[in-house]
Amino acid sequence: MEQKTRKKRKLGSYPFISVTISITLALLVMGIFGLLVVHAKKLTLNIQESIEIQVFLNNQLTNTEITRINRSISSKPYTLNKEEGPGVKFISKDEASKQFIKETGEDFTEFLGDNPLRDLLVVNIAPEYQAADSLKWITKEIQSMNGVYEVAYVESLIESINDNITKIGLIMLGFFILLLIVVVILINNTIKLALFSQRFLIRSMQLVGAKGSFIRGPFLKRAAFYGLVAGTATCIILVSILYYANQRIEDLEKLQDHSQLAILFVSIILVGILVGYFSTYRAIRKYLGMSLDELY
Amino acid sequence: MTFSEDAVVKVSNANIFQDNSTVLSGIDFEIEKGEFVYLVGRTGSGKSSLLKTLYADLPLRLGNIRVAGYNIRGIKPNEVPFLRRKIGIIFQDFELFYDRSVADNMFFVMKATGWRDKAKMKNRLAEVLMRVGLGAVSSKMPHQLSGGEQQRVVIARALINEPQILFADEPTGNLDPDVSEGIMNLFFEINNSGTAVLMATHNHNFIKKFPHRVLKCENGKILDSSKQKFELSEIS
Numbered sequence: 001m002e003q004k005t006r007k008k009r010k011l012g013s014y015p016f017i018s019v020t021i022s023i024t025l026a027l028l029v030m031g032i033f034g035l036l037v038v039h040a041k042k043l044t045l046n047i048q049e050s051i052e053i054q055v056f057l058n059n060q061l062t063n064t065e066i067t068r069i070n071r072s073i074s075s076k077p078y079t080l081n082k083e084e085g086p087g088v089k090f091i092s093k094d095e096a097s098k099q100f101i102k103e104t105g106e107d108f109t110e111f112l113g114d115n116p117l118r119d120l121l122v123v124n125i126a127p128e129y130q131a132a133d134s135l136k137w138i139t140k141e142i143q144s145m146n147g148v149y150e151v152a153y154v155e156s157l158i159e160s161i162n163d164n165i166t167k168i169g170l171i172m173l174g175f176f177i178l179l180l181i182v183v184v185i186l187i188n189n190t191i192k193l194a195l196f197s198q199r200f201l202i203r204s205m206q207l208v209g210a211k212g213s214f215i216r217g218p219f220l221k222r223a224a225f226y227g228l229v230a231g232t233a234t235c236i237i238l239v240s241i242l243y244y245a246n247q248r249i250e251d252l253e254k255l256q257d258h259s260q261l262a263i264l265f266v267s268i269i270l271v272g273i274l275v276g277y278f279s280t281y282r283a284i285r286k287y288l289g290m291s292l293d294e295l296y
Numbered sequence: 297m298t299f300s301e302d303a304v305v306k307v308s309n310a311n312i313f314q315d316n317s318t319v320l321s322g323i324d325f326e327i328e329k330g331e332f333v334y335l336v337g338r339t340g341s342g343k344s345s346l347l348k349t350l351y352a353d354l355p356l357r358l359g360n361i362r363v364a365g366y367n368i369r370g371i372k373p374n375e376v377p378f379l380r381r382k383i384g385i386i387f388q389d390f391e392l393f394y395d396r397s398v399a400d401n402m403f404f405v406m407k408a409t410g411w412r413d414k415a416k417m418k419n420r421l422a423e424v425l426m427r428v429g430l431g432a433v434s435s436k437m438p439h440q441l442s443g444g445e446q447q448r449v450v451i452a453r454a455l456i457n458e459p460q461i462l463f464a465d466e467p468t469g470n471l472d473p474d475v476s477e478g479i480m481n482l483f484f485e486i487n488n489s490g491t492a493v494l495m496a497t498h499n500h501n502f503i504k505k506f507p508h509r510v511l512k513c514e515n516g517k518i519l520d521s522s523k524q525k526f527e528l529s530e531i532s
Contacts, residue, residue, distance in 0.1 A: 207351075207387070209380035209457065210408030212373070289373075291353050 015194060016226065022190040023230035023276065024237075026183045027268050031238045033179055034264045037172055042255040044165050048127040049080055049087070051161065053139065053153040055121040061147050066090065069147050070121060078129035078138050087124030093117040118149055132159055183271070188279040191223060195283040199295050202287045216284050220277055227276030231269030238265070302329045303362075304461045304492045305350060310359030314345045322359070323518040325511060327461065327494060332487045334503050335496040337513030343496040346513065347463050350494070351385055352376045364460045381409050384454030384491075386464040391450075392438040398425070398449050399434040405456050424452040428482055444475035451482060461492040468499060480506060 055073065057066060073079055074086035081087065091099075096117045101107050109115050129138060135158065139151045198219075205215045242261075246253050287295070305327040312320040319342030327333050337343050348354040350363055352371050361368040364382035366375060392401050402421045411417050425434060428448040438446055447467060454462055464483070468476035480502055487493050497503070503510060510521040519526050 201393075204391075204393070205408055206377070207380060207385050208405045208408050208453070209377045211377045214408055291348070 019190055019194050020226050020230050020233070023187050023226060023272055024233045026186040026190075027230055027234040027272055028237055030179050030183045030271065031234050031264070031268050032241070033176060034268070035238060035242065035261075037176065038257060038260045038264055039252075039255045040168070040172065041260065042257050044169075045127065046255075047161060048130060048165070049082070049124060051130055051153075051158055052087075052122050052124050053135070053142075053151060055123060055142055055148055056150040056152070057119040057121065058147050058149045059118060061119065065147050066119060066121075069145055072145060073121060073123055073142060076138075076141075078126055078134065080124040080126045082124070089122040091120045091122065093119050096120060130158060130162060132162075180271075184275050187227075187272075187275045188282070191276060191279040192283045195219070195280065195287070199287045199290070202284065203295060206288065212285075212288055215288065216281065219280050219284055223276040223280035224273050227272035227274070228269060230276075231272030234268050234272070235265045238268075303327060304329050304331075304364055305494070306360075306362040308360045310349075310356060310361050312342050312345050312349050313354065313357060314342065319345050319516065320513060320518060321516050325518055325520055327492050329460065330487065330490045330492055332484070332493045332508040333495070334508060334510045335494055335513070336498070336500070336503070336510055341513035342516075343513050344465055347387075347465055347494070347496060351383055351463055352379055377409075381457045382460050384451075384457075384459035384462040386450055386454050386462060386467050392446060392453070394438050397435055397437055398430075398441070401438070401449065402434075402453060402456060405453055409457055420456060424455045425449075427455060427486070428452040442475070443471050444478060447471060447475075447479050448482065451479075451486070455486065455491075459491060461494060462486065464493065464495040466497060467495065468497070468502075476502070 055069075057069065061069075070088055070090060074088045079086050079088060093115055097109060097115045100117070123142075125135070125138065129135070132155070135153060135155070139153070142148055142151045202215055242256070246256075303326040305325075307323055307325050310320075310323050311318050312323065319340075323346075335343050335346065345354060349356050349368065350361065352363075352366075352368055356369045359369070364379060366379040366382075368379075371379065392398075393404065396404070399421055402424070403417055406417045406420065411420075421434060425431060428451050430445060430448050430452065433441060433445065433449070438449065441449065451462075451467075462483070467483070468479050471479060476499070483493055483495065484506065512519040512521075512526060514526075
């Protein structure tokens with residue numbers, strides 16, 4: 001019968017693959033949730049940026065007067081600054097009527113004899129000014145401008161959006177903290193169990209007169225390295241998941257903020273390294289403080 | 297009790313605990329520099345606990361003990377490694393590392409105790425191996441050595457930092473009588489060159505053959521052959 005020869009494991013080494021896989025899995029759970037949060041954040045921002053108020057202008061305003069109002073609103077801090085410029089869009093009453101006719105198929109100017117619609121400025125509001133109170137004073141301020149006929153927005157819709165965003169944000173934060181605790185405990189226990197097999201080596205080092213720092217050093221370096229490998233493996237898996245999801249789900253890429261994804265990946269690697277490091281530190285400190293009888 | 301200036305170990309009115317029960321109480325003795333002392337007693341009489349207390353593995357809660365210049369009572373954790381560099385421990389649970397050669401076993405101890413200079417480390421390795429009568433084993437793995445040779449390597453490891461005293465717990469426990477005698481002779485040679493030895497043993501044949509001072513743990517006390525006579529045959 002063929003005899004299998006196994007390479008003798010070096011003392012001081014502990015199961016690299018199983019520890020790294022365990023840390024990777026724990027980090028992966030956190031990473032997937034992190035991806036969800038990053039996407040949700042961008043989605044929230046998209047929804048918030050689409051919140052708008054409508055500023056109806058007086059009839060017979062000259063182009064210069066309309067431009068003046070437009071500029072005045074654009075310069076306000078509550079007006080959202082988009083990449084392509086201030087979030088103020090002018091819709092003339094002719095454009096509005098054409099759009100209305102196109103949508104309804106009825107030419108109301110024929111039987112009314114006139115276009116009753118008004119020139120309109122659609123203003124996107126910056127997310128930090130979207131609270132109900134802020135919207136009230138913004139409305140008042142714009143209303144008081146010369147040439148403005150009326151300011152309107154759908155108050156209940158905005159309130160319900162803001163309410164839900166706050167609630168979902170709180171739930172996600174709670175869930176994230178819970179997951180983080182679970183991940184820390186899982187990694188901590190994995191490392192503690194792995195180091196249990198090393199307790200007599202630690203004791204031997206103590207008996208020859210090695211200082212705590214000499215004993216801890218190699219273990220800490222190794223734990224940080226395992227954390228780094230696990231964190232990097234997690235990031236590779238997450239990138240693969242994202243790549244696959246982007247191919248399958250249309251427009252998903254629009255919800256991905258690359259800088260936030262980078263922060264997420266760096267955080268995952270850091271959590272891997274730090275939790276590995278401190279769990280090892282705690283476990284070694286525990287074994288360093290034990291007498292022989294306690295070790296058995 | 298007055299203590300000699302030359303004492304390596306000074307124990308005064310100390311209580312030795314195993315877990316929460318006292319195994320030895322109110323004990324007093326001292327071991328001079330270069331002295332050889334046997335420690336005997338029945339299993340569970342407190343020999344191992346006493347040795348563990350002497351090298352600060354078990355805390356000393358009552359009384360005073362001074363070993364190689366360190367007060368064991370209230371010794372700070374960061375002082376313990378420095379105490380252990382001044383003593384040598386030869387203990388059943390403290391084996392060689394079987395995954396590395398004899399030389400690497402020795403280098404490991406040297407690195408752990410602050411040796412940096414490789415040339416000095418190699419010199420010291422040759423010195424201690426010669427001293428235990430093993431000139432040419434440094435590249436061998438421990439499993440390639442006989443039991444007696446392994447024990448000699450263990451002793452060599454304990455000698456690396458020129459300890460003031462060796463604490464040995466049953467150093468010949470697993471060896472046949474001829475090999476054991478060789479190991480005992482090695483201990484005497486080391487002792488003759490000035491290192492004190494405190495050896496726990498059950499083997500009273502050796503004590504008869506190589507008579508030295510005996511400390512006996514009995515009924516929670518220490519009997520000292522330098523102060524009172526007692527029967528060696530009672531040792532078991």
